[in-house]
Amino acid sequence: MSVFEFDQSLQLGVQAIDEQHKRFIGYINDAWDALERGDDSEEYLYILNQLMDYAMEHFSFEESLMREFQYPGYDDHKQNHNRTAEQLFEFDMRLLAASPDDCRAFVQFLQDWLQNHIKVVDVELASFLKSKGVS
């Protein structure tokens, strides 16, 4: 069973971002729970809707911080968000036809993406923000 935990390695030191990442991870765990329970794909819809909604909120939030502090890596970071947002939307469209394996693969993709994104992309944003006095 995969449970995605928010640990020290994911802590970036900018409180608002860390809080949002925790919630993001919470939604991913909800999806794992549903899969564990063997819920049918209709059940993921609800979780995926929440996840998608939250992803958009989180991406927009980070981007608004980047604009506010004129972050030089804004365009790249936003592109990175966009690619994942596209995949979220795209998966949403074919979810009802998806098998449990498809779903598992998708949630795993999202989990890997988020972990990697926090450690590689968001971490740079966080250290930039900290240098501007945001904590």
Added chain:
Amino acid sequence: MKCSVQRVTVVSVNSSSKKPELRPLNASDVVVGEPLSLSVHDAEGHLLLAKGSMIRTPSQRQRLLSRDLFVYNLAVDSAAAVKPAAEGQEQRPRRVREINVFDWLDQHVAQLTKIYDDLSKTPLPETAAGLRRMSIELQRLADLHHDGLLGAVYLNPKRHSYAHTKALHVALLVNELARAQGMSKETRWSLIAAGLTHDVGMWQMQNDIQHREAPLSDEQWQQIRGHCESGIRMLRQAGVTDPVWLTAIEQHHERLNGKGYPHGLEESKITKQAKILAIADVFAAMVRTRGDREKRMPKDAMREIFMGRGEDIDSTLVQLFIKKLGMFPPGCMLRLVTGEVGIATGPGINAASPDVEVLVDRFGNPLARPLYRDTTSKECAVKEFVNAVPHPELRSLLPGLWKMLPAA
């Protein structure tokens, strides 16, 4: 099919010299499943929701309580009702007529039709004044009946014309966005007026092409490219001078990346109000069928808007828009995982789970009356959009989905 009936309620109004005092609405005043025992007012004492209005859902109650609303002190009210002659007070009944949200839509489409006609022919100062009045009233109503009004313009059961319903839709959306941005009432009035008239420079053409699939002619393209400027010319002729109103219309097709029209302005030159008008305009256009393209489901429209954030449309506004409107805005028709089909009546706790009133059961049988579903519970989650609610009495059931409004 039964047509909608206008309900008349008689509310007694206290007309003593010693006026009863307003106090904030508190939690015990609002009980789910019961009619309001007191009329609800805004801070200036304007009547927003008449005594006796039903509170149907927990989230409706929550929304009421989350706003700055007031009631007149019950002590004074009831004392006066029992002893009308006491302290020289006398009771004079005043009729507060109530209409449903679809009546509101009919009336406002009719008003706008007259206004657009006047603007196209002989614009008079009273046309501009009429728009002002309409904006002020719309802002006042929309602050309490936002979901119902949005639901009505979205569903548009009588198929009123594209241009007029879209203008009302945009007016409601800009009001909500501007309010969420903390803009003053005055600015919102201007912005609502801009919403009502943003496409007045090409409304006839819009209605002409609503049902036509042919590609646009050169002349039509020119009209589109010029509609921001021709629109404000028409308004100026009617005596409109409000710079917020006029600038918002002039700039509502400008885009952050400078690729908009008519001036190709860069981001910093576009006013916040124009940016608000732009996002509302894009959304309201996408969710409507036009001759040359199918309407999009709201979620799909949101996706489009989200993907354009920062390029076309202000990101902060996009974020706010999704949060305020949700992926399932009022009026959209949905199937739940239970198999039931119904209509979203308002935002639930989050964007992914609206309040839904079910009208068709899971076997496809029409229900005699709407059934509330809390879609935050997994068992009743939203499954998908549907194009229609297969209910033979749908038109007569729709008005009951939202609160009644005081008539103008």
